[in-house]
Amino acid sequence: MIFNLRSGLAAIGLTFLTQTLVAQDLLMTTLSKELQREFDQLKKADDRLYYMSYRVDDITTYSIRTSFGAITGIDSSRYRVFSPTVRLGSYKLDNTHNVGFGQFPGGIPAVDDAAIIRLAVWKNTDNAYKNAVQAYEQILTNKKVKVAEEDSAADFSPAPKVVYQDPPLRYAALRPDLDALGKNLAAYSAVLKSNPDLLTGIATIEFKIIRKYFTDTDGSSIIENSTSTWQSVYSSTKAPDGMELPLFQMYYAYEPSGLPSRDSVLKDIRTMSAKLTALRSAPVADPFVGPAILSGRASGVFFHEIFGHRLEGKRMKSDFDGHTFKNKIGTPVLPDFLSITLDPTIKQVGQNEVNGFYRYDDEGVAAQKVNVVEAGILRSFLMTRTPINGSSGSNGHARTAPGGIPESRQSNLIVKASATQTADALKELLRKEAKKQGHEYGYYFEDVQGGFTTVGRTTPNAFNVMPIEVYRVFVDGRPDQLVRGVDLIGTPLSMFRRIIAADNTLETFNGMCGSNSGWVPVSASSPAIFVDVIETQKKSKSNDRLPVLPRPDLDRSAHSSTSTSF
Known part of the structure; x- marks a missing residue:
């Protein structure tokens, strides 16, 4: 036999690649067959069963951590999270009714062996069914002894059958150049080491590859791929009075190649380092009531926290939710020059890649653009397959962290203003209003690290946006003054009425939102x-x-030495 080594190796490589790609389809084939088998068996034993679905998140991550110029860790991992949903009863009333039961997440081995996968699916589904039975029986008991609930809408609704499959992932091609990324990160955190005022100087990156599988007893079959890259640079210092002062630089891209250039990041870090030094001696701000400007990033977090969470439809089914806007469809809720869209179908806003993109949500419904506010008028909520009084049918916003129960969650929130002013004109408005109110200055919020809000009835409905870079803007035109120790607080309905104007530049804040269904x-x-x-x-x-x-690197006495001759 004549054997050409080069062509033989190529054939072996092609065979291995083909096997790898076929193995990714094996998981969906196995899930679909096992779902039908278990649904048929359980249905025979319990005719209250009317719907089941399986969801798997197959996750691969690469991460690097550095501190003050040294690599402190390089990791990679691969795992699968399995989330079965079992519904007993009917669309009108089932085991998920206002309690969130009916799902029992577990793991599936990351192997290409159908028999092993079936065993893991079978065990987790059995647990999920038992959990669903207990929940359903408790719900039926509650119905007999508790007063009628405010929302009488059904617990679930039908959705169109969907068949969609992204091509198999080529993991070898997606594997990042860890050596090059590590060198960049070490250079970034080394810049922070050169500043004697800093207590920490950390640069990290995480590249995540996800292949999501969804199949249900209505015939839907969805495989969707996604990638995300988070690069962060974090540093902190401490003021003489003990106040801890952190600053962040966060960069998001779908793949590492989409991150900003090394020179651009180094410039950002030097600026951040100088700001941290300035913050140590900056005055502490006193509590204040008066005018302010929120930058695009700060106002993005503001709208996400105090407005977006109150549009999440499924939470309004609960009698414990504040229902801020539940009966406000068709009424003004914001100034008439503002409109808000939630759009998971877009991958970019301007030049920025955005973190809330997906094609199908976690209940197997196609992602949809939702115009929630048009010219100040509330038009819609973010809906899952769980209806509420006055709103029925999903608009593709059922989302969850791997293993969680899908809830109504935000995606890409976009605020648009029909009437705008320049940034300078906005500052002039600030000065005039501060003077009118008898203040020496107003505030400008440049950057924030995040925020949170409360939406229940048992605590006051309030919000807290956490700024990390804040300036006083003086009425008399003096240079802006950096201050520290400020939290922006308030109650939502009163705050919405205070928005007077917007500028003409859109800025984007990418992040992870934590709520009942985990981080999305x-x-x-x-x-x-x-x-x-x-x-x-x-x-x-x-x-x-x-x-x-x-x-130790700044202690000169530790580096002095004496020589001894023998």
Whole structure:
């Protein structure tokens, strides 16, 4: 036999690649067959069963961590999270009714062996069914002994059958150049080491590859691929009074190749380092009630926290939710120059890649653009397959972290203003309003690290946006003054009425949103907004002293030496 080594190796490589690609389809084939088998068996034993679905998140991650110029960790992992849904009863009333039961997440081995996969699916489904039975029986009991609920809508609704499959992932081609990424990260955190005021200097990256599988007893079969890259640079210092002062630089792209250039990031880090030094001696802001400007990034977080969460339809089914907007469809909720869209179908806003993109949600429904506010008028909510009074049918916003129960969640939030002003004109409005109210200054919120809100009835409905870069803008035209220790607080309905104007530049904040169904990727894009009255409070601070020992790399006495001759 004549054997050409090069062509033989190529054939072996092609065979291995073909086997790898076929193996990805094996999982869906196995899930679909096992779902039908178990549904048929359970249906015979319990005719209350009317719907089942399987969801698998097959996740591969690569991560690198550095500190002050040194690589402290390089990791990679591969795992699968299996989420079965079992519904007993009917669309009108089932085991998920206001309690969130009916799903029992587990794991599936990341192997290409149908027999092993079936065993894991069988065991997890059995647990999910038993859990669903207990929940359903408790719900039936509750119906007999508790008063009627405010929302009488059904627990579930039909959805169109969907068949969609992304091509198999080529993992070898997607594997990032860890050596090159590590060198960049080490250079980034080394810049922070050169500043003697800094206590931490960390640069990290995480590249995640996800292949999601969904199949249900209505015939839907969906395989969707996604990738995401988070690069973060974090540093902190401490003021003499003990206040901890962090700053972040966060970069998001679908793949590492989409991240900003090394020179661009280094420039950002040097600027961040200088700001941290300035923050140590910046004055502490006193509580304040008066006018302010929120930058596009800050206002994006503002709208996400205090507005977006109140549009999440499924939470309105609960009698414990505040129902801020539940009966407000068709009425003004924002100034008439503002409109808000939630759109998971887009991958970019302007030049920025956005984190809330997906094709199908976690209940197997196609992602949809939803115009929630048009010219200040509330038009819609973010809906799952769980209806609420006055709103029925999903618009593709059922989302969850791997293993969670899908809830109504935000995607890519976009705020648009029909009437805008320049950034300079907005600042002039701020100065005039501050003077009118008798203040020496107003506030400009440049950047935030995040925020949170409460939407229930048992606690006051309030919000807290956590700024990390805040300036006083003086009425008399003096240069803006950096301050520290500010939290932006308030109540939502009163705050919406205070928005007066917006500028003409859209900025994007990419992040992860945590709620009942875990952490999901989101983005918020907005112009800067001028608000005639905001309220701030002092940020909590530590009472711990600055480090007693000097940093070893800055301790000159430790590096002095004497020589001894023998």
